[in-house]
Amino acid sequence: MKKIIFALMATSIMMVSCKKDEPETAGPSPIEIVLPSSYNFDNVSYGGQTARLDMLEAMTAELKKANAGTQVDSSLLARMYSNSGNPFGDAVLDGSGKQLKNKTYSSVGAFNFSYFEYLMKRQGDISQFAGNTWSAGNAGVATSGTKSYFFDENGVEYTQIIEKGLMGAVFYYNIAEVYTRPGKIGASVDNTTVTPGEGTDMEHHWDEAFGYFGAPIDFTSSVTANARYHAKYSQKGQAAGLETTDKVMNQFIKGRYGITNKNYNYRDQAATQLRVEYEKILVTTAIHYLNSAKSNFSDNALRNHALSESYAFIFSLAYNSDKVISNTDFDLVKSYFEVAAGPTTVPSFLAITVADINSAIDKLSSVYSLDAVKGSL
Amino acid sequence: MRSYRIALLMLLSLFVLSCKKDKDETTPEFDKNQLLTNYGTNLIVPTYERLDESVYLLEVKVNDFISVSNQSNLLALRSQFLSTYEAWQSCSFMHFGPSDNYTLKQVFNTYPVDTSLINTNISSGTYVLGAASNTVAIGLPALDFLLFPNKDLAIALSRINGVNSVNKKQYIKNVVLQLKAAITSTLSSWRTGHLSTFISSNGNSQGSSLSEIVNAINLDFEKFTRDGKIGIPLGVRSLGTPIPSKTEAFYSKYSLVLFKESIQQLKQYFNGESSSNIGLDDYLNHLNDNNRTARLSTRINSQFDIIIQKANLITNPISIAVISEQANVQKLYDELQKIIVLLKVDLSSALSILITYQDNDGD
Secondary structure, eight states: OHHHHHHHHHHHHHHHHHHTTSOSSOOOOTTSOOOOSSSOOTTOOOHHHHHHHHHHHHHHHHHGGGGGTOOOOHHHHHHHHHTOSSOSSOHHHHTSOOOSGGGSOOSSSSOOHHHHHHHHHHHHHHGGGTTSBOBTTBOEEEEETTEEEEEOTTSOOHHHHHHHHHIIIIIIHIIIIIITSHHHHSTTSOOSOOBTTTBOHHHHHHHHHHHHHTOOTTOOSSOOTTOOHHHHHHHHHHHTTSOHHHHHHHHHHHHHHHHHTTOHHHHHHHHHHHHHHHHHHHHHHHHHHHHHHHHTTTOHHHHHHHHHHHHHHHHGGGGOTTOSSOHHHHHHHHHTTEEEETTEEEEOOSSOBHHHHHHHHHHHHHHTTOTTTTTTO | OHHHHHHHHHHHHHHHHHHHHTSOOSSOOOOHHHHHHIIIIIIIHHHHHHHHHHHHHHHHHHHHHHHSOSHHHHHHHHHHHHHHHHHHHHHHTTOSTHHHHTTHHHHHOOOSOOHHHHHHHHHHOOOOTTBGGGTTSOHHHHHHHHHOSSSSHHHHHHHHTSTTHHHHHHHHHHHHHHHHHHHHHHHHHIIIIIHHHHHHOOSSSTTSHHHHHHHHHHHIIIIIIIIIIIIHHHTTTTTTOOOGGGSTTTTTTOHHHHHHHHHHHHHHHHTTOSSSOOOHHHHHHHTTOOSSSSOHHHHHHHHHHHHHHHHHTOOSOHHHHHHHTHHHHHHHHHHHHHHHIIIIIIIHHHTTOOOOOSOOOOO
């Protein structure tokens, strides 16, 4: 018997010593809710968002014709933007009744729909020079290895400004300012009447926010197939160890779970936290491209391309009224990429220096507490 | 009672087994800390110190030449320029961290230069050398163009002292000052904190120091050594038509010397040659790479030697050799291709390093 007791004691010692190797944080306590691992809920519907994501793809394909030396059809772009006159040659999109233009940010204070229309028009006009080689001051195509990009005379790639800019002015703006705000998920919004296939009004609004993210419902850091737009770019921060993908995805899941189970604390926490995490997608991607611009500083094609990408991700920060960065810092960072043109400013990358790029990176990384990872983004 | 005891014993042994799993199952770990200490302290920082010293002397020689623009000062300046270009070679494959931050490689060695842009800058006298539009008008290649308008010292001197001579000399000085600012910032960044960050980042993942070392070697070798120094002048990117003017150090015709220097310095770096001598070769040997007749470290070292042998068969500067000794340059290029397989595939997979520099952006 003594031996048995001894053995039991030994066993318990082993158990204790084994336990040490496990993570020290406590597991879920009995009352804590275990969230679903994917965005798999009843009555999820965001067909309108998927259609707009597809429309932007079609517009981007038209814009990129300039990279191959072909003039871009700006009137087609304008019709695609407002989905008028069957511009897509795709019965589903043409007949969807959805469009990007009337969902684009429309006030003053940030780039709005008329800025994007102006860029589309100008891309059509100046891409008559798409057969030329780009040089500082002359629009044309610059090539590096297998990559070719069409830039304006200031080295700005409108394709990126329009595509990434509309991701900001439509997708991010609607997530940050519309679908996660009281007007769409607050107390006055119906959360009892279930429309088959679409859920309650409140559920549907949250689903529409998710639809703009561009993620498959089982998107995680390890399941990345079919992720596009911001979902795809969330992987930049994820790769640098920030868990950006997983954090954004978890907030979407938490919010929908909260709405469906009428756990409004969850809904409200998720709405706030989602905006915080989503903003990091933009910032980490902007820094990623600024790093790329530095690494390729002597390569006109790669440098201007990367600067165009980062400029669009930076100005997109403005589409969230709760943005972390102050207006002063935001204007400062943006100013590194702009020059005065009459009463206004335009993006121009001709005079930018490595010191400018480093200043932009350092300001962003300090505002968003990314100093430790800014070099690995 | 007996069966209880047996059951307990079994339980116990289960726990023992499960505990054991958490411990190391393999041979003792390679001391990466020592490896990184050697690379950081004995190789990288001293390399930057040499470049810093060399650029300092370059500035001295420029000032001497500006105050007395005669043949002997031009000769001294040229000679210091060439030593700086040699000192640069190993910095090229150490391009990460502070060096990447200050874009050392782009500032020091972007070629070919745009000679008409340089001339425009000189005649206008107003320019910002750090601006994106001037990346092809700066660095050692700009000095190469400006100090070697002719091989003959007397002719070169008369050209430099000719049209726009004041602006031209000022431009030479400004280019050197830009080099100085870049290397000073890089070196000071390493000295004031980055060295300890570098040594402590001792994993294998993306962003770890080992990953940065291996990625930087591969990127530099592929894009700047194989393509830049040999492949592009040879015409491998232009359907076989050689482009001599895209050779490194085209005007001083120093390309072959710089190429050999770069291979020798890379070989030393691979082997961690220093007082402590712990290099990537030791790490590879530690990983018990015995499934082949020759160890990977031996194969890499032999391939470096073959490359030097092939380079020794070339008698002219590369810009001339791509025309007059094309077959020899082609053979050299083929050997460069072979070492890329060893470095990019075999070395990186043996060390579990992910090659991350490919542009996987898709657009």
